[in-house]
Amino acid sequence: MSTATAPASPDPRKLVLLGAGHAHVQVLSELARRPWPDVEVTLVSPHPQLFHFPMVAGYVAGRYSLDACNIAIEPLVRASAVTWVRRSAVALDANRRMLRLDDGTELTYQWLSVNTGAVQDRDQIELDLPGAREHGLFVRPFAALGALWPKVVELAESRARRVAIVGGGDTAMELAMAVRHRLPQAALTLVAGTAGVASGQPAAMRERLVLALKQRRINVLPDQATRLNDTELTLGSGARLACDVALIATGVSAPAWLQGSGLACDADGFMTVDACQRSSSHANVFAAGDVSTRQDGLLPRNGRAAVSAGPTLAANLAAMAAGRHATAHTAPARALKLLAYGDGHGVATWGAHTLQGRVAWWWKDWLDRSFVRRLRQTSPPDS
Template identity: 40%
Template sequence: MKRLVLVGGGHAHLSVLQALAQEKLTDVEVVLVTPSAHQNYSGMLPGWMAGHYSLAQCRIDLQALARAAGVTMVIDRIAGMDADRRCVGLPDGRHIEYDLLSLDVGSEIDVSWLEMAGDKLLPVKPLDAFFDAWPKVLAAANAQSGYRLVVVGGGAAGVELALAAHHALQLNASNAQVDLVASDSGLLPGHAPGVQRRMTLALARAGVQLHAQKAVGIEQGVMLSDATVLQADCVIAATGARAPSWLQPSRLLLDEHGYIAVNGQHQSLSHANVFAAGDICARQDLTMARSGVHAVHAGPVLAANLLATLKRLPLATYKPRKRSLYLLACGDQYAIASWGGFSAEGAWVWRWKDRIDRGFIARHSNSGRRRDTLVSKEAT
């Protein structure tokens, strides 16, 4: 019997679990290794921070999906892997061997410039740790006067987190202050000027102070490139991504930034029995932005290719769309749409985003429940 090992419960692997539930493989053992029994959906993180969703509304039960797919679940993190020996390692020293491997664990936040902020530093990834920490930040802000939070990162994640944090802090601690450090590359690099103007105005309306400078972490908070010190009680890092360090000795071919080099089928260029999707990999045939949008859309192709490999069938190619739609939450129930050169904003954009996000959760939650019901009926 062959063994397929799935590492990570990311967006792409949700599609894989759904495909496995439909396929009902009898000659393949499938193991899912993930640090949590749930996937906290990143698209709803700003809404949850702002108080628009409960935790239960923005998480997916991976155990239900695994059970429906007949997948054995190992709740643990990956400490390393050896692609030549075909095994992944767990922190306690155990190894899990595989015939076919799929990696969907995402990237890490690069906090190398902010580490001197010490205990005040709160990276947005890993998401599970951030979801655990945010209620404590709110409690601390509510317990003291003049709480100051600094968000570092001018991309989509940074602006959404800054506006969500401001909205939540105003509800819990009216005199709290939020600053956004967007670096000297400006706000929302890669988005159209119209989107950047809309977001700049949204930040100004909310009272979030924008600093277009680089920042380094210091004991008091952060220091900007002009030597201005931003005193902070908490520093949220939504800065650039970096590849997991355990990939370096993995024997996989990596790109110049340490990500797994993959082809259009999301297959490792050095090891044909290893596939990867999401932020942990880098396509070598084209340039593709690191976005959860691509992880979601690549999921069905990854699922098809894993099944095709097991059956020795031709592989499919993931062809990303020329433009990706971004719906950027603005703290309150208001959002900005960005699609190429097009932009729009309003409460209707928030309702659009809310409908998409709730639909994503429902789609994956219901698939697990439907399969569980079928299995229960068959058993009786």
Template identity: 45%
Template sequence: MKRLLLAGGGHAHVHVLTALAREPLPGVEVLLVTPFARQMYSGMLPGWVAGHYGEDQIVIPLPALALAAGVQLIDGRIAGLDANARRATLADGRVIDYDLLSLDTGPVMDRDAIPGAREHALFLRPVEHFVRLFETLLARALAEPLDLAVVGAGAGGVEIALALAWRLQREGAATRVSLVAGADGPLAGFAEGVRQPVLRALQRHRVTLLPHTCTAIEAGRLTLSNGTRLACDVPLLAVGTSAPPWLQGSGLALDECGFVATGATLQSTSHPEVFAAGDVATRMDAPHPKSGVYAVRAGPPLALNLRRALAGGALQPYMPQARTLYLLSTGRRHAVASWGPWATSGRWVWWWKDRIDRGFIRRYGGSA
């Protein structure tokens, strides 16, 4: 019997599970290894922080999907991979051999990229860990004035800073929120039509914008690139993500940043029995930003090609879209939409985003 190992419960793999429930793979043992029994949908995390959703509304329960698909769910985390031997090692030492491997584990945050971050910061990833600690942070912020700083001003950092500021102001907290944005400012690389309404929202929610980077974190303060020491009770890190360290030495071909190098069929460029999708992978033939939108879109072609590879059939090339729709929430029930150079904003954009996000959760068995 052949064995298909699904590593990670990311956006693409939830679609693979749904496809397997509709049409099982005869004569194939399918395993799903994930450290979390649910997927916390990152696209709705800012809405949860802002208080627009309950926790149960932003999760996809993986055990139910696995059960429906006839997939064995293994509680564990990949810690090592020998692609030449077709063998994965879990953090607890268990070893799993496979015939076909699909990686959708997502990226990680480098906890040592900023000195002191590991000891003093709250990281946005893994999302499960952030969610578990956020309620404690919120209770503390409501009980006493705090200085909070979000470090990193990409889409994730901006959305979290705005959600925090909105939630705390609405609940009457005296806590102050800052955004450490670097010299390029918030949403560097986005069109001005996106940046301007976001800058207005930051001003409206009284988020202090700091045009510096964070160089060190200590208990109670940050050190910025201009030498300033900023009072900070809780730093929230939303800095760029990195490739999982266990990919080094795996034998797989990697890009210059350490992510799995893949081609048009979502296969590894060095090991055709290994597939990868989502933020853990880089399309060498069609580079695109690492975002949840592309991970979701990769689900159907990944499910198809896994099925064909196991059956010995011809694989289907997949070309990701050249541009994608971004919907960024701005704290209150308001959002900004962008499609290439086009952008617009308003309450109606938030309702549009809300409908898309809830639909995604319901599609995979959640209760949004």
């Protein structure tokens, strides 16, 4: 976005919430409980729902309906009495306090809070894996996978399908095990990249995950997917894998519109924030969730971290509007991680401790459902 023109005078006491992500739905819920006097709040978000991503494996496995994983935005908007602009942001000029939307309109603000998540960069993925754009089923944004997955399941009823999952991280492993549960007859391959599965995990955890995949008849290939067409996936080794469906679950990138926004970003293009979730370059901008990187390195980039930052973000936005100081979001010293195996089992890790089995799944299921339920119960203070 150009910075050559004269600065626009920002609207006074105007807060823009960009993206209805996991932290912002909690900001809306807090606003419904305790409105902030004299602050005009606008939510910019194109989607009518927030899909609670940690439940995606449960959805693919057939344990949850789509509805069970979705948080409707409209009731939150109504309860919090904010203005909802159903558009996406395409550019930001943080120095001019100006946000440009996909219909060309420009929004000015005094304060901005960003919670738009990360993206799968389709241009880059297409360069690395030609054919992915046309033939791959991307996990982000979720709408396409959510709509197409029931069709895949239906097709698999007529004959066993060959499914490949491209990726070697938590998401890819969870999805592979979820697909196995839903499609027990499918030939299932995880193309994990040359580093193999769970490469960043401690050795003990990695061994558990490798065994869990093996027990579920998932063929794990430590190889690179290099080309995809409608019938096969070509690998770096030159091998060709027959494939009816390819789920693309490779890593995430920062949204392109952050480039040139003037906000301080890390080497990968994610917004850097301090312990108060405040931009490290612009004191009137906050962010939480996957779009941001904590400078202290204390919050990982995942759904649970995005959820945990929500209450602090809400408190700090309220404090800023009231002229008070922001407070730090104290991230837990040891992050809890929960992975579902799709079949009612799972694994939990917390520091050096690991728990595998049904209890881990129950724990994850309870946490995820509780989050969705809590937001669904949001109502205005006088109701």
